[in-house]
Amino acid sequence: xxxxxxxxxxxxxxxxxxxxxxxxxxxxxxxxxxxxxxxxxxxxxxxxxxxxxxxxxxxxxxxxxxxxxxxxxxxxxxxxxxxxxxxxxxxxxxxxxxxxxxxxxxxxxxxxxxxxxxxxxxxxxxxxxxxxxxx
Amino acid sequence: xxxxxxxxxxxxxxxxxxxxxxxxxxxxxxxxxxxxxxxxxxxxxxxxxxxxxxxxxxxxxxxxxxxxxxxxxxxxxxxxxxxxxxxxxxxxxxxxxxxxxxxxxxxxxxxxxxxxxxxxxxxxxxxxxxxxxxx
Amino acid sequence: xxxxxxxxxxxxxxxxxxxxxxxxxxxxxxxxxxxxxxxxxxxxxxxxxxxxxxxxxxxxxxxxxxxxxxxxxxxxxxxxxxxxxxxxxxxxxxxxxxxxxxxxxxxxxxxxxxxxxxxxxxxxxxxxxxxxxxx
Numbered sequence: 001x002x003x004x005x006x007x008x009x010x011x012x013x014x015x016x017x018x019x020x021x022x023x024x025x026x027x028x029x030x031x032x033x034x035x036x037x038x039x040x041x042x043x044x045x046x047x048x049x050x051x052x053x054x055x056x057x058x059x060x061x062x063x064x065x066x067x068x069x070x071x072x073x074x075x076x077x078x079x080x081x082x083x084x085x086x087x088x089x090x091x092x093x094x095x096x097x098x099x100x101x102x103x104x105x106x107x108x109x110x111x112x113x114x115x116x117x118x119x120x121x122x123x124x125x126x127x128x129x130x131x132x133x134x135x
Numbered sequence: 136x137x138x139x140x141x142x143x144x145x146x147x148x149x150x151x152x153x154x155x156x157x158x159x160x161x162x163x164x165x166x167x168x169x170x171x172x173x174x175x176x177x178x179x180x181x182x183x184x185x186x187x188x189x190x191x192x193x194x195x196x197x198x199x200x201x202x203x204x205x206x207x208x209x210x211x212x213x214x215x216x217x218x219x220x221x222x223x224x225x226x227x228x229x230x231x232x233x234x235x236x237x238x239x240x241x242x243x244x245x246x247x248x249x250x251x252x253x254x255x256x257x258x259x260x261x262x263x264x265x266x267x268x269x270x
Numbered sequence: 271x272x273x274x275x276x277x278x279x280x281x282x283x284x285x286x287x288x289x290x291x292x293x294x295x296x297x298x299x300x301x302x303x304x305x306x307x308x309x310x311x312x313x314x315x316x317x318x319x320x321x322x323x324x325x326x327x328x329x330x331x332x333x334x335x336x337x338x339x340x341x342x343x344x345x346x347x348x349x350x351x352x353x354x355x356x357x358x359x360x361x362x363x364x365x366x367x368x369x370x371x372x373x374x375x376x377x378x379x380x381x382x383x384x385x386x387x388x389x390x391x392x393x394x395x396x397x398x399x400x401x402x403x404x405x
Contacts, residue, residue: 129403
């Protein structure tokens with residue numbers, strides 16, 4: 001089972017909760033035991049898991065990333081003006097994988113899956129792949 | 136094969152070597168070729184692989200993370216006082232996957248699997264999932 | 271399908287494009303739907319995906335990592351003089367996984383797979399594992 005999810009970001013930097021969309025693909029796959037890969041085929045965006053109860057958690061993560069890799073740094077050599085976006089993506093990562101147990105994603109109580117935009121606004125793709133374990 | 140490992144952390148920040156427990160799940164699974172997923176269902180803890188020979192390596196990683204995301208930073212907006220823990224987890228990551236070849240985890244000579252506590256002490260869970268390749 | 275790729279780094283810190291080698295393993299596996307794991311069995315090297323069009327992107331990522339974890343920092347306790355390499359590896363990560371769809375790695379247009387050397391020059395190994403989905 002392989003599906004493409006479309007995401008439209010509205011700001012340059014933004015975390016978008018895609019938990020529901022990922023869960024829908026898992027449900028459709030009818031996989032009982034296995035795992036799910038969430039993959040971002042971009043170089044200035046990423047994917048992570050984090051708390052989805054209080055949105056200030058995501059804002060604090062974005063704040064730290066911006067202090068670490070400010071948008072304008074005279075040391076950057078990449079000429080497109082988005083070196084910070086590439087750096088943030090490399091730190092957050094481009095793929096995430098979650099086990100499926102008893103037909104359910106084993107997300108923790110406070111965990112949500114987030115698409116991380118670092119160079120928006122843009123239309124983006126997320127690939128969700130569900131693999132069944134041999135059992 | 137899906138198992139839950141329990142981990143009890145003793146400090147607020149700590150790396151706990153869980154290599155042996157993960158290896159035991161792989162052994163029990165009797166999987167010859169495939170891979171193993173280590174997944175942390177929390178938002179203030181993570182999992183990584185690193186050197187388990189000299190414990191000062193882990194302390195140096197924790198030290199850097201604390202300089203990067205100090206516990207008290209007036210810029211944090213999340214009100215629970217553990218924004219730094221969420222940030223550290225996002226940087227280290229919540230899942231790790233290691234290939235299994237010839238019935239063995241393909242960890243390098245110096246690699247161990249570590250549960251990373253960033254908001255302890257607590258009782259935590261780690262999910263270990265072993266998948267067999269179709270061969 | 272499990273293969274070991276050999277990589278020889280030429281500097282202390284360097285990103286080496288291994289996209290072609292990974293694609294070759296996927297081609298040889300003849301897997302139609304599934305995924306590929308790229309795993310680095312070292313503790314001072316990592317693997318990431320990023321832009322392979324403009325090499326200055328990799329240089330900017332390396333630059334940020336070196337400002338974050340300078341080679342010499344009196345706070346490091348690990349005595350081998352490569353604490354910064356362990357820290358950079360922990361941030362970048364040791365494994366990467368990419369879905370395979372229609373017999374192709376689903377890399378984005380601008381994505382390449384990079385072996386990340388943080389303590390070279392050395393001869394290194396990268397494990398590439400290809401898993402077929404049950405379909």
